[in-house]
Amino acid sequence: MKCLIIGGQIKGIIDDFSNLKSYQSIPVFPLKSLESNNCIIIISANIRPLTIKKILLKNGFNSIFYFHLYLVEERMLNTVIHCDNNTKDIENNKRKYNTLFRNMADLESKNTLQNITNLRYNFDTKTMGSYSCDVDKQYFDTVVKFENDEVFVDCGGYDGDTTKRFIEKCPDYAKVFFFEPYQEYFDLARRNLGQYRNISYYRKATYDKNASLKFAVSNLASTLDEKGSVTVETCRLDDIIKERVTYIKMDVEGAEYESLMGAKNLIQQYKPKLAICVYHKQEHFWQIPELVLGINDNYQVYLRHYSEGFSETVMYFV
Numbered sequence: 268m269k270c271l272i273i274g275g276q277i278k279g280i281i282d283d284f285s286n287l288k289s290y291q292s293i294p295v296f297p298l299k300s301l302e303s304n305n306c307i308i309i310i311s312a313n314i315r316p317l318t319i320k321k322i323l324l325k326n327g328f329n330s331i332f333y334f335h336l337y338l339v340e341e342r343m344l345n346t347v348i349h350c351d352n353n354t355k356d357i358e359n360n361k362r363k364y365n366t367l368f369r370n371m372a373d374l375e376s377k378n379t380l381q382n383i384t385n386l387r388y389n390f391d392t393k394t395m396g397s398y399s400c401d402v403d404k405q406y407f408d409t410v411v412k413f414e415n416d417e418v419f420v421d422c423g424g425y426d427g428d429t430t431k432r433f434i435e436k437c438p439d440y441a442k443v444f445f446f447e448p449y450q451e452y453f454d455l456a457r458r459n460l461g462q463y464r465n466i467s468y469y470r471k472a473t474y475d476k477n478a479s480l481k482f483a484v485s486n487l488a489s490t491l492d493e494k495g496s497v498t499v500e501t502c503r504l505d506d507i508i509k510e511r512v513t514y515i516k517m518d519v520e521g522a523e524y525e526s527l528m529g530a531k532n533l534i535q536q537y538k539p540k541l542a543i544c545v546y547h548k549q550e551h552f553w554q555i556p557e558l559v560l561g562i563n564d565n566y567q568v569y570l571r572h573y574s575e576g577f578s579e580t581v582m583y584f585v
Contacts, residue, residue: 281308298326309333314400317392317575332392350577353387356549363553370556372410372567379570380552383580387549398575405573406516406542407436410583416441418512420504420539422473422526423447423519427456433514434463441465444508448472448482448499473519474501475528503529514540521547527558534562541566541584546577559584 280295287295308330310319316332323330357364364384371377382394406429417440421430424447434440443466447453453470460466472482483495504515504526512533517523523543533539541559545551556568566584573579 298322298328301328307331313576313578314574315576317395318400332390350387350549353549357384357388360550360553363557367553367556367568370560370568372569376568376570379572379580383570383572384552387577392575395575398572400575400579401573402579403432405571405579405581407432408569408571408581408583410569410571410585411514411540411542412585413437413514415439417514418442418444418510418539420444420508420512420515421446422504422515422517424456425452425518427459429516429518430456430460430466431463433516443467444512445469446471446473446502448501449497469502469507471500471502471507472522473504473517473526473529474522475503475525477502477506505530505532508533511537512539513537514542516542518544521551523547523551524554524558527555527562531562534559538563538565541582543582543584544580545570545582546580552580552582555582556584 277293280290280293281298281301282295283297285295289295306328308323308328309332310316310323310330311333312319320330320332364380368377368380371380382398385391385394413436417433417437419430419433419437419440419442421433421443424430424445427445430443430445433443443463445456445460445466446469447456448471450470453468457468472480474480478501479498480501481495482497482499506529515530515533517526519526523545527534527543534541543555543559545555560566560568569583569585571581571583573581
């Protein structure tokens with residue numbers, strides 16, 4: 268999705284993958300309906316910004332990335348998603364990032380850390396050309412080796428898509444623990460996964476304590492938020508799961524650190540493989556490996572990235 272901004276107001280949204288005629292009273296256009304010489308397009312996409320840029324150039328359109336515009340008008344524009352504290356954290360914790368770099372288990376992880384840090388600090392897209400949106404590989408990269416009788420813990424299960432991919436890759440799995448706090452997504456997941464065996468469902472958010480907390484619902488990223496309009500139950504994984512687990516995936520929109528705190532016993536006792544999203548908060552790039560290795564130092568750490576933008580960076584512990 269791309270926005271046309273004229274005189275400081277959004278005059279239209281370009282989206283070739285939607286049948287909507289308008290969004291929040293703003294008209295939606297297909298790209299072919301515009302003339303290339305009458306506008307500059309602001310690319311606000313987060314997952315495939317480079318692909319969109321290439322399409323626009325091919326069709327003769329001038330464009331600019333929203334995050335480059337933000338650098339010029341930071342006080343007037345909304346913060347770039349997942350970039351609330353990037354510059355300050357990187358500047359203040361150079362030793363942490365250097366230590367993380369040294370601890371990366373392979374060259375691809377080291378290169379990924381350098382490229383992502385450059386993007387997040389300088390908003391420099393030049394190093395992102397080798398990345399693509401590869402959701403099929405996300406959480407199931409080659410660094411993760413599966414065996415029979417896997418026990419999978421899906422934290423932030425959404426509609427069940429990741430659990431379904433796990434089952435397809437590991438048909439001889441032993442059990443799945445599924446966590447999703449929002450009722451609508453939880454119900455959808457149960458329908459989508461109804462044909463599969465041995466799945467325990469929990470309509471809870473994973474965290475470092477058992478509580479009732481506010482939750483903000485969004486099509487982009489639903490998350491625990493004191494300003495949220497919905498109340499959800501949270502839980503510690505250690506209080507729910509009292510058996511061996513082999514693989515834990517966490518995409519919980521910024522609550523990954525707290526969720527890992529609530530899984531200390533499982534990590535210490537069973538050393539499950541971990542796939543943890545670290546892109547929601549800049550400090551998670553170094554805080555999460557410090558935490559995990561402090562609980563169990565018998566892990567190798569890998570970093571992989573699955574988009575052309577700021578989202579979908581996963582840290583693996585194997």
